[in-house]
Each structure stands twice: as structure tokens, then as C-alpha cells.
Amino acid sequence: MASQTIESYRAGAKVVRGDAAACKKAAIELLGEIGLPKGLFPLDDMQEFGYNHEAGFMWLVQGKKKVEHTFKKIKQTVSYGSEVMAFVEKGKLKKVVGVKTKELMLWLSIVEVYVDESAPGKVTFKTGTGLSDSFDATALELGM
Numbered sequence: 001m002a003s004q005t006i007e008s009y010r011a012g013a014k015v016v017r018g019d020a021a022a023c024k025k026a027a028i029e030l031l032g033e034i035g036l037p038k039g040l041f042p043l044d045d046m047q048e049f050g051y052n053h054e055a056g057f058m059w060l061v062q063g064k065k066k067v068e069h070t071f072k073k074i075k076q077t078v079s080y081g082s083e084v085m086a087f088v089e090k091g092k093l094k095k096v097v098g099v100k101t102k103e104l105m106l107w108l109s110i111v112e113v114y115v116d117e118s119a120p121g122k123v124t125f126k127t128g129t130g131l132s133d134s135f136d137a138t139a140l141e142l143g144m
Helices: 003-010 019-034
Strands: 014-019 046-052 057-071 076-089 091-103 106-114 122-128 133-136
Touching: 003 046, 003 057, 014 019, 019 046, 019 057, 019 076, 076 106, 091 122
Parallel strands: none
Antiparallel strands: 014 046, 046 057, 057 076, 076 091, 091 106, 106 122, 122 133
């Protein structure tokens, strides 16, 4: 994504800055609105969260370079970069930037996260290599 394009998506967005708790709350609210598990962004050091409803574009910025989190129920480790961006639709994050998952010894970029209408209890993560894996949505809820 070219930075010029990104800035145009950020224009007119609702942005929360500075307060980590307020940023996390805004992220949780957005995930709930679009029907994704609310624990998808288990980040406690968010410094900025923005969402442009018209463009369907969201981003978050955290204070650390990256944060690794292991979802214990599914034994899956995910790395969140200092900035995460995605386009948002009902039940879906697409063109995701800044999120990787560890498969065996490799880190693979996550490019899409979605809940299929035919299987609403499952969340699917698609990587840039075309591989995908589905997990029980409850494993990705808050506090997991």
C-alpha cells in the first residue's frame, strides 16, 4: 500500500489517540460490530486506533515494535507489528498488513481474517501463501 493511498483512507476517520485503554475499547467495539471475535487484537499498548467507516479502513499503532501473543486454546502464536492495517467488511478483515502467524519454524503474513456465514462459529485466517486455517471463534475471545 502506498503511503499516499493510506493517508487518503485515514482522512475523515474517527481516531482515538494516547489512551491505551480507550484505543483497545475502540478496537473491541469495531470487532464486535463486524462480527469478529473481540480478542483478535490482544494488545495492551495501543497508542492509536483509527477507523474510516466510509472507506472501510482501520489501523492501530502500538508503542512496541512488535508483540507476540499465543492464543492458548488453539496453541497459535501471532505477531503484531508496530502498525496493523486492514480493510473492514461485515465478518471480514482483508488486505491485512502487520500480522503474522507462526507455522512450524516460519512466520507467515496473515492477509485475511473472516467468519464464513456457513460456519459462524469458525474464524479463518488466510496467509499470503494461500494457506488458510480455521479455528473455533471462542478461542479468540477476550482473555483467551
